[in-house]
Amino acid sequence: MISDEIYDLLEPIIKTYLPEDVSAIDINRSSDLTRELNINSAHLVDIVLDIEDKFNIEFKNEDMEKLRNVNDAILLIQQKIAK
């Protein structure tokens, strides 16, 4: 799956967890999920669960540590799908 396709599937997942004062147009590939998009860090685990369901993959604890921005998520998803 190419990264544009992944991004299109990922964007609505992230959008769900945006605080009310952040708009979906602020999401881009380099957006830091917690610092720039102001997503509550507790919701990172929910984002991961939604990604797992959408792409039928499973994240490990170490994968979680690498997840900072949208690009990190795309890379992780690509690696998992390839396996």
Add this chain to the structure above:
Amino acid sequence: MKKRVVITGLGVVSPNGVGIPDFKEAIKSGSSGIRFFPELRELKFSCQLGGQPEISEEKKREYLSELQLRNFNSSGILYGVIAGMDALKDAGLNVTNKNEEPLWELGIIFGSGTSGVEKFREAIYKIDDKNVRRLGSTSVAQTMTSGVSAYLGGLIGAGNKVTANSSACATGTEALLMGFEHIANGKATYMLCGSTSDYGPYIWGGFDAMKVTTYKYNDMPQNVAGPMSANASGFVPGSGAGAYLLESLESAQKRGATIYAEVLGGAINNGGQRGEGSMTAPNSIAIQKCITDALTDAGITASEIEYINGHLTATIKDTDEIKNWSSALNRKDNDFPYINSLKGMTGHCLAASGSIEIVSAILQLHEGFIFPNVNCGNLHPEIASIIASEKVVTKLQEIPLQTIAKASFGFGDVNACVIFRKNKYI
């Protein structure tokens, strides 16, 4: 010098009415929220009746965001949030914006018995399935006892004490008295207090097993023998939440707020599970002491009580409660105050019973009426031997009230009694 404390806001989520206008209409007309639940029959409950507030999807979205409602499965938190936010709004107070300082003078005490059982059940299934990682971020917040106060605290921006109390069926009355003391001692200006109880079989099952609920009316939910009836055979379990905004009198007067009632005082005690008291049965000596201590704390005499909002659950213990009130107040027959119980219309809302009933009591005091104690055409003969039957109000009475008492009793031999008064401060 203790501060005087008044109630300036009310909110309620009751099986027979959500929101103050609907609830007030329901209690005046004796409209019951008790229904038959097919799922309880399916689960082989003895009592297949219950009380559940009706809340639409649109209504939920007036209080919680789409994100907050994602994987949301805690009826008690929903009820508590609606009641709490309504009480705040009713008092004319506003929430703070995200970037402002917290409201240091506003605290919350919102109790529950068990919180978020449906959510907990969901989590337990996942954990037993070796899938703990799939719980997501929502399990803790929706199952912690302080769930309602934490949700409300965040919605409002409360910066004073934000906590939860738990004392079985006395929880709501205890929450009010804890908030009262906090303001009286000068530690806060506003306290949003109340209690909540989840809906459903996982909360109600234990009571069904103890045979304290009634199995006799499954096919006629509108006819369940009410509190104090000779035919009372056990309670119907209910759910919901009640909330009140307590405020120092000086603040309420300065704001020009509507004052529903003054909290004159009250008492909380425990029968120690000694004498006739046990985990599940009350010690009458403690109940009487709780009532007399409340009078002392309020600085009034027993003769001033005009109306009692009873705990009265429609069980064999109703007679004991009447005896205890009569002994504690030293009043009987025609001299006994008016008395009723809301539980005939809502079922026993367990941890939420005290708060929903306090809301009903305050509305009666504020507007001058006594709602009908429903389905009590046949007053228990032992009760009739203690107090005049017309003191048990079975038809709506418009009557000005000035001083009233409310008590709640619960498992663990807990007792709480509070005295309210109207208009003496103006």
